[in-house]
Amino acid sequence: MSARMSPARTIAAHAALITYTLIALFPVFVIVINSFKSRKAIFADPLALPVPGNFDLIGYQTVMKQGDFFAYFQNSMIVTVASLFFVLLFGAMAAFALSEYRFRGNTLMGLYLALGIMIPIRLGTVAILQMMVASGLVNTLTALILVYTAQGLPLAVFILSEFMRNVSDDLKNAGRIDGLSEYAIFFTLVLPLVRPAMATVAVFTMIPIWNDLWFPLILAPAEEVKTITLGSQVFIGQFVTNWNAVLAALSLAIVPVLVMYLIFSRQLIRGITAGAVK
Amino acid sequence: MGALDLKAVTKSFGATEVIKGIDLTVEEGEFCVFVGPSGCGKSTLLRIIAGLEDATSGDILLDGKRVNDVAPAKRELAMVFQSYALYPHLSVRDNMGLALKQAGKPRAEITAMTDHAAKMLSLDALLDRRPAELSGGQRQRVAIGRAIVRTPKLFLFDEPLSNLDAALRVATRIEIARLHRDLKATMIYVTHDQVEAMTLADRIVVLRAGKVEQVGTPMELYNNPANTFVAGFIGSPQMNFLDAAALGHPPGKIGARPEHIGLSRQTGDISGHVSHVEKLGGETLVYVRSDVHGLMTVRLFGEHDYAVSETVFLTLPTDRLFHFAADGRRRQPTAVA
Numbered sequence: 001m002s003a004r005m006s007p008a009r010t011i012a013a014h015a016a017l018i019t020y021t022l023i024a025l026f027p028v029f030v031i032v033i034n035s036f037k038s039r040k041a042i043f044a045d046p047l048a049l050p051v052p053g054n055f056d057l058i059g060y061q062t063v064m065k066q067g068d069f070f071a072y073f074q075n076s077m078i079v080t081v082a083s084l085f086f087v088l089l090f091g092a093m094a095a096f097a098l099s100e101y102r103f104r105g106n107t108l109m110g111l112y113l114a115l116g117i118m119i120p121i122r123l124g125t126v127a128i129l130q131m132m133v134a135s136g137l138v139n140t141l142t143a144l145i146l147v148y149t150a151q152g153l154p155l156a157v158f159i160l161s162e163f164m165r166n167v168s169d170d171l172k173n174a175g176r177i178d179g180l181s182e183y184a185i186f187f188t189l190v191l192p193l194v195r196p197a198m199a200t201v202a203v204f205t206m207i208p209i210w211n212d213l214w215f216p217l218i219l220a221p222a223e224e225v226k227t228i229t230l231g232s233q234v235f236i237g238q239f240v241t242n243w244n245a246v247l248a249a250l251s252l253a254i255v256p257v258l259v260m261y262l263i264f265s266r267q268l269i270r271g272i273t274a275g276a277v278k
Numbered sequence: 279m280g281a282l283d284l285k286a287v288t289k290s291f292g293a294t295e296v297i298k299g300i301d302l303t304v305e306e307g308e309f310c311v312f313v314g315p316s317g318c319g320k321s322t323l324l325r326i327i328a329g330l331e332d333a334t335s336g337d338i339l340l341d342g343k344r345v346n347d348v349a350p351a352k353r354e355l356a357m358v359f360q361s362y363a364l365y366p367h368l369s370v371r372d373n374m375g376l377a378l379k380q381a382g383k384p385r386a387e388i389t390a391m392t393d394h395a396a397k398m399l400s401l402d403a404l405l406d407r408r409p410a411e412l413s414g415g416q417r418q419r420v421a422i423g424r425a426i427v428r429t430p431k432l433f434l435f436d437e438p439l440s441n442l443d444a445a446l447r448v449a450t451r452i453e454i455a456r457l458h459r460d461l462k463a464t465m466i467y468v469t470h471d472q473v474e475a476m477t478l479a480d481r482i483v484v485l486r487a488g489k490v491e492q493v494g495t496p497m498e499l500y501n502n503p504a505n506t507f508v509a510g511f512i513g514s515p516q517m518n519f520l521d522a523a524a525l526g527h528p529p530g531k532i533g534a535r536p537e538h539i540g541l542s543r544q545t546g547d548i549s550g551h552v553s554h555v556e557k558l559g560g561e562t563l564v565y566v567r568s569d570v571h572g573l574m575t576v577r578l579f580g581e582h583d584y585a586v587s588e589t590v591f592l593t594l595p596t597d598r599l600f601h602f603a604a605d606g607r608r609r610q611p612t613a614v615a
Binding site for chain 2: 168170171173174175176177178179180188189192193
């Protein structure tokens with residue numbers, strides 16, 4: 001494509017993309033550099049790079065000492081991975097049923113499942129809390145996993161059913177004639193072909209869950225089930241905020257989600273290029 | 279082994295009726311071709327036979343046994359698809375062996391049968407490749423191999439040559455004909471290409487809008503079409519239809535095949551102007567426009583020089599004309615004046 005574009009247009013396109021990247025990365029960059037500085041240095045010159053003189057690991061030391069950060073990480077990880085697994089599994093299954101089988105109320109069911117995209121799940125917080133209290137799930141990771149699965153499903157069903165409609169009918173029918181069960185067709189033929197879409201859904205689902213403060217605060221505020229986002233809040237007080245510790249905690253929280261994103265985005269890119277080359 | 283009976287089969291999608299009551303018998307070992315324009319229901323009919331779609335009413339019998347409620351895999355048939363439909367994650371060998379593996383056949387038997395089929399289609403060298411590493415023609419051969427391996431009662435082909443280029447299409451067509459001779463299996467083949475139908479079929483079923491228009495051997499359909507639709511569909515270039523009244527016959531149409539019409543610069547039954555000439559070497563197609571009958575095609579053998587807009591005369595073959603009534607149905611030859 002670049003071969004056909006004039007140099008001026010290429011430069012303009014890159015300039016726009018680079019500007020956007022800088023704007024998007026700037027807050028993250030500020031968080032990370034300041035996490036390595038002393039409190040005084042943070043306030044004296046927030047944009048200065050950490051150099052000998054203002055370099056200080058006090059934030060990280062505080063984070064490691066205070067609270068059980070490893071446990072918070074683990075909680076976040078469990079909640080995110082488990083929710084992601086259920087969203088992808090149930091989302092893909094529902095999408096397969098909607099796109100593959102003709103049954104009464106198919107369209108209506110599809111609309112109903114997609115409705116959640118338009119209605120924020122937080123509107124139902126009170127009812128969710130009542131439900132969790134009634135079922136004794138308050139202060140458990142299960143509560144969070146259930147809520148996040150529900151939150152992620154509408155978009156997953158919507159995106160995946162569109163992609164599954166494009167999977168060749170002939171391939172599925174060949175499987176049926178060869179004696180594969182519907183489950184085998186779903187898992188061995190259809191799922192690998194919609195992998196790029198699964199990666200997209202995974203990224204869109206994962207990041208809000210990892211970053212969420214609302215539901216952990218309401219449904220699971222107990223020490224042993226705190227997630228990393230909630231855990232970081234101990235350093236933000238009404239009168240005094242331990243900025244070193246907050247910034248260090250946030251910098252650490254970026255790492256796992258970044259790793260997961262890299263894994264999924266490679267799938268994403270592979271999917272896009274595979275389609276382009278064929 | 280492999281006889282198929284369809285009894286009053288219909289199929290509706292919602293309010294639209296796609297198959298409108300089809301009765302058909304396919305004999306054991308027969309090569310039967312379903313042909314018709316797109317949307318005539320031929321692929322749907324094939325899917326109903328395969329069990330991929332349920333018939334709305336009617337019965338499907340394989341070897342005399344009703345199979346309406348039998349799952350596709352248990353009907354002992356194999357299907358070759360237009361898009362090849364190979365499993366992208368499996369090697370050629372595993373693609374071909376999957377059905378046997380699903381049926382619980384021992385590994386040694388699967389290997390032997392796969393090797394045998396691969397040899398028949400000269401796929402031996404490709405057995406360890408993935409479908410993505412094969413050309414279109416090779417993929418279609420693998421798809422055919424996958425069907426052979428199962429030694430099915432019935433082979434179903436759903437426009438298997440449509441995605442191949444012209445040269446490969448001819449080669450694969452010959453290969454399929456050879457397979458039919460060697461395997462002596464019952465085959466049902468769906469196509470919209472009348473050339474494939476004519477060259478492969480023992481018997482052709484012409485379908486239109488979910489109904490059987492005519493069933494017969496290729497030559498029966500060519501020499502004795504039941505109506506204008508079959509007459510126009512079978513034979514290439516298409517049959518010319520002339521206004522019967524203008525030629526002094528009862529109202530309706532008169533059909534004359536391009537290869538039966540004589541062309542001369544001096545005299546003939548109908549005069550017209552040459553509007554286009556296609557020279558193919560072995561034959562020459564002359565398109566003649568007449569004021570009364572519109573555009574007509576004449577097929578001449580060998581090379582001929584006709585110039586565009588030249589005045590020419592057509593001679594109709596009195597013994598090889600087809601008379602059709604106004605509703606398109608063929609008139610009995612006796613009714614012709």
